[in-house]
Amino acid sequence: MQEVATGRVYITSQNHGYQVDAESVPLSLGWRISHHNVSDGSVEGLVHTEKPAFSVQYHPEGSPGPDENAYLFEKFVGSMQHRTGREA
Numbered sequence: 001m002q003e004v005a006t007g008r009v010y011i012t013s014q015n016h017g018y019q020v021d022a023e024s025v026p027l028s029l030g031w032r033i034s035h036h037n038v039s040d041g042s043v044e045g046l047v048h049t050e051k052p053a054f055s056v057q058y059h060p061e062g063s064p065g066p067d068e069n070a071y072l073f074e075k076f077v078g079s080m081q082h083r084t085g086r087e088a
Contacts, residue, residue: 001035001044001058009038010069013059019043020057052079 001012020043025031035045035056045056056072 002038003035003045004033012044012069016042020046052082 002009022043030049032047034047037044044058047054
């Protein structure tokens with residue numbers, strides 16, 4: 001999986017039982033593709049440009065060990081702290 005904003009590639013556990021069609025992402029409503037699969041080009045993540053919303057279509061905690069995807073959990077907690085005005 002590759003993060004579009006940084007170009008970084010991560011090893012992840014995939015779940016391709018379903019996927020978002022890249023052509024259906026509503027760009028005019030502020031949604032952007034944030035991650036894609038480097039093997040098959042499928043959409044692996046979305047982010048909203050104005051609202052505190054994002055998603056990923058893979059398992060960032062797929063196994064114990066490498067935690068390079070921990071930034072997603074930190075991003076989520078940070079957005080909740082910002083919205084409530086308090087620290088965890």
